[in-house]
Amino acid sequence: MKAIRTSIILSMLAGLFLTSCSQKKEITGAGATFPEPYYNLVFKNYTDKTGTNVSYGGVGSGGGIRSLKNEIIDFAGTDVIPGKEDTEGMMPVIYIPTCRGAVVLSYNIPNIDKLRLTADLIAGIYLDSINNWNDASIQVANPVIVLPDLAITPVYRSDGSGTTYNFSQYMSSVSANWKNALGVGKSLNFTDGIAAKGNPGVVGTIANTPGAIGYIGSEYAFSMNVPAAAIMNANSQFIEPTTQAIADDSYPITCTTWIGIYKEQHYAGRSIEQAKNTLDLMQFMLDAETQKSTEAIHYAPVPEADRQNALKALEEVTYDGVRILVKRLKW
Amino acid sequence: MTKDKVFRTLLLGSALLIVLVCEAVFYSLTSGALPAFRSFGFFRFIGSSQWGVVDGSEHYGALPFIMGTLLTSFVALLLCIPFSLPVAFFVGEYYRNTKLASWVGGVVDLLAGIPSIVYGLWGFYAVRPFIVRIGLSQQGFGILTASVVLAIMIIPYAASLSAEFIRMVPQELKEGAYSLGATRAEVLRRIILPSSASGLVSSYILAIGRALGETMAVTMLIGNTNNLPLSLSDTGNTMASVIANQFGEADGFKLSSLIAIGLVLFLITAAINFVGHLIIKRNTL
Numbered sequence: 001m002k003a004i005r006t007s008i009i010l011s012m013l014a015g016l017f018l019t020s021c022s023q024k025k026e027i028t029g030a031g032a033t034f035p036e037p038y039y040n041l042v043f044k045n046y047t048d049k050t051g052t053n054v055s056y057g058g059v060g061s062g063g064g065i066r067s068l069k070n071e072i073i074d075f076a077g078t079d080v081i082p083g084k085e086d087t088e089g090m091m092p093v094i095y096i097p098t099c100r101g102a103v104v105l106s107y108n109i110p111n112i113d114k115l116r117l118t119a120d121l122i123a124g125i126y127l128d129s130i131n132n133w134n135d136a137s138i139q140v141a142n143p144v145i146v147l148p149d150l151a152i153t154p155v156y157r158s159d160g161s162g163t164t165y166n167f168s169q170y171m172s173s174v175s176a177n178w179k180n181a182l183g184v185g186k187s188l189n190f191t192d193g194i195a196a197k198g199n200p201g202v203v204g205t206i207a208n209t210p211g212a213i214g215y216i217g218s219e220y221a222f223s224m225n226v227p228a229a230a231i232m233n234a235n236s237q238f239i240e241p242t243t244q245a246i247a248d249d250s251y252p253i254t255c256t257t258w259i260g261i262y263k264e265q266h267y268a269g270r271s272i273e274q275a276k277n278t279l280d281l282m283q284f285m286l287d288a289e290t291q292k293s294t295e296a297i298h299y300a301p302v303p304e305a306d307r308q309n310a311l312k313a314l315e316e317v318t319y320d321g322v323r324i325l326v327k328r329l330k331w
Numbered sequence: 332m333t334k335d336k337v338f339r340t341l342l343l344g345s346a347l348l349i350v351l352v353c354e355a356v357f358y359s360l361t362s363g364a365l366p367a368f369r370s371f372g373f374f375r376f377i378g379s380s381q382w383g384v385v386d387g388s389e390h391y392g393a394l395p396f397i398m399g400t401l402l403t404s405f406v407a408l409l410l411c412i413p414f415s416l417p418v419a420f421f422v423g424e425y426y427r428n429t430k431l432a433s434w435v436g437g438v439v440d441l442l443a444g445i446p447s448i449v450y451g452l453w454g455f456y457a458v459r460p461f462i463v464r465i466g467l468s469q470q471g472f473g474i475l476t477a478s479v480v481l482a483i484m485i486i487p488y489a490a491s492l493s494a495e496f497i498r499m500v501p502q503e504l505k506e507g508a509y510s511l512g513a514t515r516a517e518v519l520r521r522i523i524l525p526s527s528a529s530g531l532v533s534s535y536i537l538a539i540g541r542a543l544g545e546t547m548a549v550t551m552l553i554g555n556t557n558n559l560p561l562s563l564s565d566t567g568n569t570m571a572s573v574i575a576n577q578f579g580e581a582d583g584f585k586l587s588s589l590i591a592i593g594l595v596l597f598l599i600t601a602a603i604n605f606v607g608h609l610i611i612k613r614n615t616l
Contacts, residue, residue, distance in 0.1 A: 062580035086582070153470040158555035160580025186580060187384040194472045194566050195555035197576050208455065209470050
């Protein structure tokens with residue numbers, strides 16, 4: 001009995017050892033959580049087609065750039081192209097747009113799933129000048145529904161986030177009150193409401209707090225099935241954040257998410273194969289077929305011109321100063 | 332070298348290694364925190380309630396989080412006493428050495444083994460709606476919710492240690508009191524409580540030490556705002572939860588300030604544990 005047990009344990013250990021030793025092709029990335037659901041889908045497709053494993057850690061845009069700076073990953077996902085101080089001391093990085101999404105305003109008002117908001121209303125809610133759903137100003141924008149007497153709980157991100165950046169950038173461009181009080185940034189000095197970590201944290205808090213409203217990546221609203229408000233765009237139309245509206249830019253709060261790779265791929269002892277595999281994955285991300293799959297899970301494809309520019313940029317990538325891109329159209 | 336000598340050297344080595352690790356933690360926290368202390372000053376850092384995260388006008392002060400930690404921990408302590416003290420009396424005196432007592436003691440100890448994320452979930456889905464329903468808070472997040480869950484988390488620590496001290500009260504003392512005609516309640520109040528008092532105090536201090544560092548459950552319940560909490564229904568952040576929340580995307584001064592908060596938490600926890608052990612030591616000698 002004891003001998004059997006020992007041999008089972010030994011063979012399990014041996015199995016562990018062997019799997020960790022086998023040289024499987026692997027590309028590693030880390031960064032933004034905003035595109036993570038889309039990346040999971042695309043990377044799985046890529047692995048099915050090529051056998052190369054792609055692992056992606058959703059650690060946030062800043063964490064991704066930091067990991068790239070530390071040269072421990074092959075690519076970084078980021079919602080914001082980082083400024084000078086974040087990339088100080090880094091070799092040149094090429095940023096490739098991978099997909100577009102929207103920041104949506106999700107809410108939890110019992111029995112209401114159609115809500116219209118303007119930028120001024122959103123600013124009022126976050127700056128605490130509007131604090132009940134039955135406020136006259138919200139009611140005016142929503143003539144066909146009757147809003148309940150329910151306190152508004154704004155929810156925001158407790159961690160620094162590209163979603164906060166994109167949302168605050170839009171808000172600052174359309175609301176002077178917002179611009180003066182909160183400004184633009186990956187984290188802001190919110191004074192009202194409660195905070196939760198990550199897109200999933202904000203969605204979970206909204207879903208479980210009657211009266212809550214918060215800004216999240218569009219995909220999270222769809223997957224958690226919480227309603228998202230129609231936002232008034234520059235043409236004074238209220239637009240729901242559908243895939244179509246995100247793609248044709250009629251929904252006002254859209255954003256592009258990026259992947260950053262080093263222009264010179266010979267770093268931290270990486271092999272030329274690893275560099276070529278990384279480039280192949282980047283081409284796959286920009287492939288027309290892949291871009292089409294964005295819509296399946298509520299993201300939108302990158303505009304054609306940007307896609308062509310990004311493919312051109314990939315040609316500039318080098319290994320020891322020599323260009324290495326092998327063009328490929330089928331996987 | 333004899334076998335014994337080899338063994339002794341090994342023991343010494345691994346014991347010293349732990350001390351070294353502790354010092355290394357302290358060193359890396361201090362060196363990471365230095366930029367924050369240097370630019371804001373140690374006392375201004377722990378005394379300022381400004382947590383300004385906007386690039387260009389960054390200013391970091393830890394007071395809201397120190398306050399949040401102390402407030403949640405002490406409220407948790409207050410809430411835990413009425414539950415843990417009776418359990419300690421029950422297990423350590425009234426029903427000592429009975430099956431029932433060992434069963435109750437076992438269940439209470441089981442509470443200590445539940446991972447804190449599970450407490451967090453329970454707090455999120457059960458305690459929070461309850462707090463909303465009884466009208467103590469609008470959305471249920473805040474100091475009070477976090478403290479209630481913390482209180483339950485530290486009950487096993489306080490209860491089993493206190494029971495141990497109550498059990499240690501010499502039998503002769505109690506028998507002497509009974510022979511003088513004291514009732515059980517009088518024995519409890521006049522004999523057991525005074526002679527185990529310092530032990531009880533130290534077990535609650537150690538329980539607080541545990542509450543101070545609790546991260547996951549608190550992060551899920553406290554609301555994660557950077558305000559200075561002034562009442563129980565306010566939302567806030569503790570030192571541990573602000574680090575957990577903001578570490579991922581932090582860099583530069585913000586990162587240094589978070590590490591500095593880690594250092595302050597390290598010092599507070601160490602001081603409280605030290606006091607607890609000091610009282611136990613005096614008690615048992």
